Amino acid sequence: MMWNLFITFIKIGFISFGGGYAMIPVIEYEVLKHGWLKTQQFTDVISIAGMSPGPIATNSAVFVGYKIAGIPGAIVATLAISLPSLFLILLAALFFYKIQNNKLVQSLFYGLRPVITGFICYAAFRFSIYNHIIGGDHWFNGTSVLILLFSLGFLLFTRIHPLLVIFLSGIVGIMTY
Amino acid sequence: MTFSLISPVTFGGGYAMIPLLEKRVTEKNKWIKKEDIVDILAICQTVPGSIAVNTASFIGFKVAGVPGAVIATLGIIAPSFLIVLLMAVVFLGFQDHPIVQAAFTGFRPAIAALILFAAIRTGKSAIFDKVTIAIAIVSYILLLFVSIHPIFVLLFGGVVGILFGLREKKNQAGSYQDEVIEDRRGNLVRGEKNS
Numbered sequence: 001m002m003w004n005l006f007i008t009f010i011k012i013g014f015i016s017f018g019g020g021y022a023m024i025p026v027i028e029y030e031v032l033k034h035g036w037l038k039t040q041q042f043t044d045v046i047s048i049a050g051m052s053p054g055p056i057a058t059n060s061a062v063f064v065g066y067k068i069a070g071i072p073g074a075i076v077a078t079l080a081i082s083l084p085s086l087f088l089i090l091l092a093a094l095f096f097y098k099i100q101n102n103k104l105v106q107s108l109f110y111g112l113r114p115v116i117t118g119f120i121c122y123a124a125f126r127f128s129i130y131n132h133i134i135g136g137d138h139w140f141n142g143t144s145v146l147i148l149l150f151s152l153g154f155l156l157f158t159r160i161h162p163l164l165v166i167f168l169s170g171i172v173g174i175m176t177y
Numbered sequence: 178m179t180f181s182l183i184s185p186v187t188f189g190g191g192y193a194m195i196p197l198l199e200k201r202v203t204e205k206n207k208w209i210k211k212e213d214i215v216d217i218l219a220i221c222q223t224v225p226g227s228i229a230v231n232t233a234s235f236i237g238f239k240v241a242g243v244p245g246a247v248i249a250t251l252g253i254i255a256p257s258f259l260i261v262l263l264m265a266v267v268f269l270g271f272q273d274h275p276i277v278q279a280a281f282t283g284f285r286p287a288i289a290a291l292i293l294f295a296a297i298r299t300g301k302s303a304i305f306d307k308v309t310i311a312i313a314i315v316s317y318i319l320l321l322f323v324s325i326h327p328i329f330v331l332l333f334g335g336v337v338g339i340l341f342g343l344r345e346k347k348n349q350a351g352s353y354q355d356e357v358i359e360d361r362r363g364n365l366v367r368g369e370k371n372s
Binding site: 013014015016017020021022024025026029043044046047048049050051052053054055056057058059062063066067071074075078082084085086088089090092093103104105106107108109110111112113114115116117118119120121122123124125127128131133143144145147148149151152155156162165166168169170171172173174176177 | 224260299308313316320328
């Protein structure tokens with residue numbers, strides 16, 4: 001179990017181009033495939049990971065690891081997702097100026113970045129569907145969609161800290177319950 | 178040494194911590210020159226993994242070699258590790274409480290907005306011509322309707338990118354790289370105003 005967890009998160013770490021939210025579909029795919037969590041539980045993981053400081057991918061690994069195998073699981077998953085970064089960064093540091101101006105690397109990222117954008121859109125869509133923000137019997141949930149739009153507006157057009165946006169949304173949630 | 182200095186900085190969270198980290202590293206400790214930090218950030222965005230962890234590893238390596246990289250990496254993940262663990266324990270203990278559930282009906286749309294925001298931010302620098310629009314749409318559809326491992330979607334994007342990128346002799350990808358760095362500079366300035 002631990003070994004499986006370790007290998008899976010190592011794998012995730014190596015392909016986590018774009019970092020952060022772009023990794024959600026990758027983590028989700030692996031976690032569902034292994035039957036470790038249900039989709040609903042996974043969206044809870046994303047919620048907690050998004051609310052906590054620090055990189056969302058690392059945060060998700062901590063929570064997934066903890067849910068599967070307690071604190072040892074959390075440690076194993078966190079180390080496993082961070083090791084590939086460490087390894088690749090050491091490689092990059094050794095070849096510092098070569099990698100960045102390489103035409104091949106630039107072309108690769110010309111194609112990879114749109115994929116990453118697609119990944120994040122997909123993550124947002126799945127998250128919204130499984131939390132009944134959109135979809136379901138009424139196409140969408142009015143209050144939730146309003147909170148979503150307001151939050152997005154605040155994030156896009158003001159400099160309010162994301163954590164404050166989340167906090168205020170929680171208060172709105174409690175008031176409208 | 179590296180560990181104890183970098184770890185309290187991480188409490189800014191994700192991208193927010195970059196300006197703090199930069200200040201700490203260039204001004205307070207003079208580990209890295211200010212001109213170099215933009216290049217380092219560009220590389221850390223390129224390599225798989227979260228930008229915060231990557232930056233810590235890179236700076237750790239520059240300062241104290243491989244042991245420095247290992248310690249800086251551990252230092253940067255330790256605080257979030259503890260916080261998430263605490264949040265996980267609290268959440269799993271109280272998730273059935275009505276008030277917690279009510280709060281989460283508000284949290285969830287905000288998190289969805291946060292993810293969308295990330296998509297928009299990434300999209301701004303990633304999608305700028307027909308090819309990149311097509312790649313983004315095809316990737317999204319593949320994820321939505323075809324049950325394949327996401328790595329194949331990444332592979333698809335990489336191959337298409339290389340095919341089109343190398344064919345175009347114009348230095349389009351080069352100017353794009355500058356945009357990313359420019360964007361990072363913008364973020365740095367914005368972040369400094371915030372803090």
